Amino acid sequence: MPAPTKQTVRRSLLVVSAVLSSCALSAPLALAAPTPSAGPSASASASPSVSPPARMSSVGGTRLARAGAQVDLGVGAPVLPKDVTARSWIVADAESGEVLAAQNAHWRLPPASTMKMLFADTVLPKFPKTEKHTVVPTDLAGIGSGSSMVGIKEGETYTVHDLWLGVFLRSGNDAVHVLSAMNHGVEDTVRDMNAHAEELQALDTHVVSPDGYDAPGQVSSAYDLTLVARSGLQKKDFREYSSTVRAKFPGDTKEEKGKKVRESFEIQNTNRLLSGDSDVPVYQGIAGIKNGNTTNAGATFTGVAERNGRVLLVTVMHPETSARNEVYKETAKLLDWGFKAAGKARPIGELVPPRSAARASAQPSAGTTPGEADVVSTQASVRGGAGGLEVAFAIAGGVLVLLAGAAFLVNRRWPLPDLVRRRSRP
Structure with missing residues (x-):
């Protein structure tokens, strides 16, 4: 059997780490999104708050629950762009799921x-x-x-x-x-x-x-x-x-x-990063996705772009600057930063997998290796209703086992081998 590649091991680590995070979501430690304070009718008003809530969700990592910009700059990583005015934004690797930087990532806003x-x-x-x-x-x-x-x-x-x-x-x-x-x-x-x-x-x-x-x-x-x-x-x-x-x-x-x-x-x-405009050039490597703009939401945008084999996702919500096409300009700045910082900035969180993918990854099979089986066992103990400290120890133990067994796991869900760009249809 050929030795696993470094990329396979890296992706495997991310998959199982996401599974462990998913299990923690249902544990009493409660990393799930906070419940709206007064039901759906109270969640959005004619004028959303200009300040992020004190308590936000921890899904994907505890740093994503914090207000303000979150980044962990490694050696050689560029600083975040200073002139991004959006209330909320995130920069993530589309394939690995690593969140490279974010600001108020879980702030609930009109989309x-x-x-x-x-x-x-x-x-x-x-x-x-x-x-x-x-x-x-x-x-x-x-x-x-x-x-x-x-x-x-x-x-x-x-x-x-x-x-x-x-x-x-x-x-x-x-x-x-x-x-x-x-x-x-x-x-x-x-x-x-x-x-x-x-x-x-x-x-x-x-x-x-x-x-x-x-x-x-x-x-x-x-x-x-x-x-x-x-x-x-x-x-x-x-x-x-x-x-x-x-x-x-x-x-x-x-x-x-x-x-x-x-x-x-x-x-x-x-999508002006895809089609271009007088003050917004087509973004190099852009491949979608979707924009929005209403009185209540302001401008919103999620874009995906690829350069040199790296695929990044950026979402920007409600820039405070009312300049024309500002949401695209701020997205472009964050994409530029992400491509320069990739491999240098340390992840501050992750994009978690769907529940069904997490459950499937947690199921042992006839060909499960000992390392995998131990991770599954750890996940089961977490789901079984352990207390906060028990959950923490279980997850820590699972991570140690993960390091030993990760080479046997393969992430087949997230690669985007045929990502397309700037297509025109007859």
Whole structure:
């Protein structure tokens, strides 16, 4: 059997470390997200607080629960950019899950249309892209005033592929509502999204409207949006849609010379790091993902980029500076920092795996090595309801065993070998 590579061992350590963290989440030590103080209706107001809460979630690491910028600069690591004004942000390695730096990572804030990432990660697998749907009036009911729209018309037929282009490129709330109608309605879709958020351990997130439109109680966090993006990037269609710069979208059907002819028009991605703008160049290595902007949320954005084999995720929420395209400029600065700091800045936390992945990793199999079995045993004792000190000792013991047995574990979930960039569709 060939010796494991350094990268395999590194990723294996991260996987089992994430599993141990996941187990600790359910222990009495309570690293889970704090419960909203007064239920969903109290979680978001017309004007979110300008100060982070004193107590935030510890999911992914205790440093991520602290207010203010968090970073552990190693030798040669550059300092964080000084002119980032966002209330909350995070820089993470998309493949390993290491969090390189963050500020108020678990601050629950209105997400705007970045919530569509969770919508897509939840609903996209349910319908083949070739499936067709004819829009009826009830499909478009309940769309919020002033919503971003791709231009869907009642009585016209669209493929699921068309609808997802409308969601990702134009952030079309009309496309979201049509897909929600196909998924048994908005109420069921919201329920599905909240369940999926819980599965991803995105415990800061509460969905009220699937399109991200401002609604009382609708919140997420930079940490959660990054978890969701990382999950979505496992799906080929998600990667392709989020990286598409421009595409043709079906328009009205008209009669020409006795024949029905379907017109089309071009739509362009509103992600300025992908499509560019007068004051924002296309970011080198950009590959998606999703932007948002509402009165309540301000500007929000999650982006993924790759350079020299390193894939980084950055989420930025609500820059205080109102300059044009500020959310993209601040994201670009944090990406620049992340690529320079990678391998030098020490991780301050991690993006935890979904609950099902953690459970699967915890199950011994016929081929389980002794090291793996001991880690599983440690996890089981933690889940069994040990007290705080017992949990701490159990996790510490698990880490020691992990160091001995990590070479036998392989992370097959997170690599992104075919990450795509700046695609244009006919």
